[in-house]
Each structure stands twice: as C-alpha cells, then as structure tokens.
Amino acid sequence: MIPALMPNYKRADLAFEQGEGVWLTAADGRRYLDFGAGIAVSSLGHAHPGLVHAIATQAAKVMHVSNLYRVPQAEALASLLVNNTFADSVLFCNSGAEANEGMVKLIRRAQFKLGHPERTRILCFDGAFHGRTLAMISATGNPAYQEGFGPVVEGFDHAPFNNTNTLRAAITPETAGIIVEPVQGESGIKPATQEFMQGLRAACDEHGLFLGFDEVQTGVGRTGKLFAHEWYGVKPDVISVAKGIGGGFPLGAVLATEELAQFLTPGTHGTTYGGNPLACAAGMAVLEEILKPGFLEHVRAVGEAFGALLDAVTKSAPDVFDSVRGIGLMRGLHCKVPVGEVMAAATEQGLLSVSAGDNVLRLVPPLIVTEDECREACDRLVRAADAICEAKLTTQEKVS
Template structure:
C-alpha cells in the first residue's frame, strides 16, 4: 500500500527531534553535525535565540492577514533589503520556485510595457536548476525533471554555461532577458566566471534585455557576500531569493530595480501567504543578524579556511575525492565513487551533507559554523573515506 506521505522523496531512515547551532539530535539519540542545513536553508543554524523569539513573539500576535492590508513587517523587511542592495523594490512569496516564476513574469511584463510584446523568451543555461513548477522545470531544461509531465512550457532557451563565445548567438529577437545562477548548486557547485558574468551584463545592455540572477541558494550570505553577484561587481536588474532568507521559515522574495518593478501593478501578480507578518518577522531576524557587524566577515574567513581544509581532505581521502569546488560556505567535493555511497559513509560518521549533480557532495553548513566545527566535519569526511576504501579493499579480496 502507498504510504500516507506520497513517495516522491527518497528519505533516509532518520528523524530529528532537537537542534542547536550546527548540531541535530535524532530520535535514535545520536548527535549529527549538520553540513546540509536543510539544503542551505538554516542560515542561522538550529534554535537560534533571536529567530526563535521573533517567530514566537509574532505568532502570539498575528500570523496572517493577507495582502489585502498593509503588513508593517513586510514593509520593514523590504526597506532593509532595498537599503543594502541594488534593488528599489521587493516582492515577497513563499519559495524559490515561486520567486523564479515571478522573476520571469516581471521580465516579460516589463518588455511588454516597454513596447516589445514579442520579447517573451528567457535565456537560461545548461546545468541550471530553477525549481519544480511546470515553468521552472522548463527553465531548468533537464529532461530528468521533465519526464512524464507533458509538454515543456514554451519560452525558455538554453546556452552553454560559462561560455562567452556562444552567448550572443543564443539571443534572438524574442529574447526578453537572461536568468542565471552565480553558482550552479544542484548541478554540482559550479561558479560562474567573472568573464561570463561581465559578458551577460554587456549583452543585456547591448540588446535591451533584463539580467536576472537566481540567488535562491547563493543569497543571504552563503558566499560571504550578502548576494553572490557582488563577488563579480555585476549589477542585475532583478534577482530571486529564498532558502536562507527565512532561516528555516518558508519565505521567498524578488528584488528588482524600479525599471522592472514598476510594471507589476495591482492585479498583475499575487500570492495568498507571501510576505505575511510571521514570515517577514523571521526574515527580519535573519537579515538583521546577517547584516550585523562582523557576520559576513565571519562567513568569508571561515569559508576560506574551510576551502583549504577540504583541499587537505582530498589529499588524505585515498582517492575518494579528487577536487574541491565553490566559494564561501557553499562547497562541493567531487567524488570518485558514487556520491550515494559517500553519503552513506558520512552518515555513518554522524555527518550530514547533500548530494548534487556531477557526482558531487555538497557541503552547505549554517553560516554560524566555526572553524573548529569545519575541522571536525573534515575529520569525519576523512574517516568516511577510509571506511569506503577499506570496504573496497575487502570486496576485492573476497572477489579474488
């Protein structure tokens, strides 16, 4: 019989009942070092006092009123985002996929209002991941995510990632904008090059297109900057945000310049839950913490040290890992054996991480992680690699 929960997830037989900082305690009593952070979501770790208090205090007052009325918490969070980014205006929603859907709609709408109704296509890139809605699996372009869901949604074109030579030939008279991840997460922690990002901005300026960054995973401090596009000194017209912005509470956002945002007039787009008092109270607590003195410097310092530690892990892994990828606290280890086997081995060492494409182990701990905790994670990675190598040796001996 089918379980009560639909079987669309391949879940580990593990459940957690308590968390503190970068640690999770499971119902089996074991304590796990969390370098998955709910897939880069738990930006302040588990049970962060400020975030817990913000949610509890707001829940005791009013959780939801809808966007039929003013929401002071949303206004305050939007103002804080505008003050600290390129953006002039912010739209709140509930998830990364919703933020990406809204970003596409806003790009198309702006072209329409500017007298270019023929410009409806969005140029995306091979290896992208933009979400699971019908529109976003079309933007992603990976057949594995599209199988069985009928025709793809029209209007999404694809070009090679990090290839400036093929960029302009992919732009057509129907192109409205370009959407790209500064670091491709799902496909294996692949950062864009500075040359590529600069070329994207130049192409958009040349052809009258809008440049959108999918910062769902890279945003809110993950790379050591508030948003990853800052690493490239490239200004977008619009970005999508989610994951870490709510610290674990569902929240998404679209940040845009006035040139794009002004066309989203009443009735053109909406969401029932997006930007409600409870979600925005959580977002405020997270953003105020991330913007507090020293926080992003901590991410940069620890992220750099973690990258160096992972290089050492590769050397000491006995061939289980062969390279390190990423930036800040968004790191990946390329695996030689199947990443599923590596995931099982690190779980035996009470370490949590996330799989990614291209046989990569994704390591995205809470942003509050310390260098000592990173060293501990690396020691567990080395022990897991040793266990895998011992298992391989034993299998070979039995076979002979």
C-alpha cells in the same frame, strides 16, 4: 499499500527531534554535525535564540492577514533589503521556484510595457536548476525533471554555461532577459567566471534585455557576500531569493530595480501567503543578524579556511575525492566513487551532507559554523573515505 505521505522523496531513515547551532539530535539520541542545513536553508543554524524569539513573538500576535491589507513586517523587511542591495522594490512569496516564476513574469511584463510585446523568451543555461513548477522545469532544461509531465512550457532557451562565445548567438529578437545562477548548485557547485558574468551584463545592455540572477541558494550570505553577484561587480536588474532568508521558515522574494518593479501593479500578480507577518518577522530576524558588523566577514574567513581544509581532505583520501569546488560556505567535493556511497558513509560518521550533480558531495553548513566545526566535519569525511576504501578492499579480498 501506499504510505500516507506520497512516496515522492527518497528519505534517509533518520528523524530529528532537536537542534542547536550546527548540531541535530536524532530520535535515538545520536548527534549529527549538520553540513546540509536543510539544503542551504538553516542560515542561522538550529534553535537560534533571536530567530526563535521573533517567530514565537509574532505568532502570538498575528500570523497571517493576506495582502488585502498593509503588512508592516513586510514593509520593514523590504526596506531593509532595499537599503542593503541594488534593488528599489521587493515582492515577497514563499519559495525559490515561486520567486523564479515571479522574476520571469516581471521580466516579460516589463518588456511588454516598454513596447516590446514580442520579447517573451528567457535565456537560461545548461546545468541550471530553477525549481520544480512546470515553468521552472522548463527553465531548468533537465530532461530528468521533465519526464512524464507533458509538453514543456514554451519560452525558455538554453546556452552553454560559462561560454561567452556562444552567448550572443543564443539571443534572438524575442529574447526578453537572461537568468543565471552565480554558482550552479544542483548541477555540482559550479561558479560562474568573471568573464562570463560581465559578458552577460554587456550582452543585456547591448540588446535591451534584463539580467536576472537566481540567488535562491547563493544569496543571504552563503558565499560571504550578502548576495553572490557582488563578487563579480555586476549589477542585476532583478534577483530571486529564498532558502536562507527565512532561516528555515518558508519565505521567498523578488528584488528588482524600479525600471521593472513599476510594472507589477495590482492585478498583475499575487500570492495569498507571500510576505505575511510571521514569515517577514522571521526574515527580519535573519537579515538583521547577517547584517551585523563582522557576520559576513566571519563567513568569508571560515569559508576560506573550510576550502583549505577540504583541499587537505582530497589529499588524505585521493581514492575517494579529487577536487574542491565553490566559494564561502557553499562547497562541493567531487567524488571518484558514487556520491551516494560517500553521503551514506559520511552519515554513518555523524556528518550530514547533500548530494549534487556531477557526482559532487555538497557541503552547505549554517553560516554560524566555526572553523573548529569545519575541521571536525573534515575529520569525519576522512573517516568516511577510509571506511569506503576498507569496505572495497574487503570485497576485493572476498572475490579473490
């Protein structure tokens, strides 16, 4: 008999009852070091006092009114984002896929209003992940996500990632804009190169296209800058944001320059829940914490130390890991054995992680993590690798 919850997820047999900082406590009382952070969502960790207080206080007042009325909390959060980014205006929504849909609509709408109705196609890149809606699985371009859902949504083209030689050939008279992840997350923690990012900006300027960055996973401090595009010195026209911005409460956003944002007028787009008082109270608490003096410096320092510690892990366990990827607190270990085995072994050692494509173990702890906690995570990874090697040796001995 089918369970009450649709069997859509392959869930580990773990249920957590409480969290504090970078730790989660399971129903059986065992504590786990959380280096998955709800897939890079719990930016301030678990039970952060400021975030808890903001949500509880707002919930006791008013949670939702809809966008038929002014939402002061949304106005305040939008102003904070505008004052600290390239953007002139912000649209709030509920998730990363929804933010990416909004970004695509905004790019197409702007081209239409600027006298280029033929420009409707969006150029994306091999290895991308932009979400699970019908349009976003088409933008992603991975056949595994598209199987069984009928014809792909028209209007998305793909080119090789990090290849400036093939970029211009992929642009057509119908291209409206380009969307790229500064660091591809789902496909294996693959950062864009400086040359590639600058090439994207140059191509967009040359052809009259809009440049959009999918910062759903890389944004809100994950890489050590508020947004990852800042590392490249490249200004986007629009970006999508979600995951860490709500610290665990569902919240997404589209940030854009006035050139695009001016065309999203009443009736052109909408969302019932997007930017409601409760979500934006959570977003304010998160963003105010991340913008405090020293917070992003902490992420950069710990992220650099974490990278060095992971390098040491690959040297300690060369039969299991062979390289480290990523930047800041968005890291990946490329595995020489199936990543599912590594993830399970790490969980046995009390370390939570996330798998990614290309046989990569993804490590995205809360941004409040300390260097000592990163060291502890690495110790557990080495123990997990040792357990994998010991199990394989035992199996070989039994066979022989």
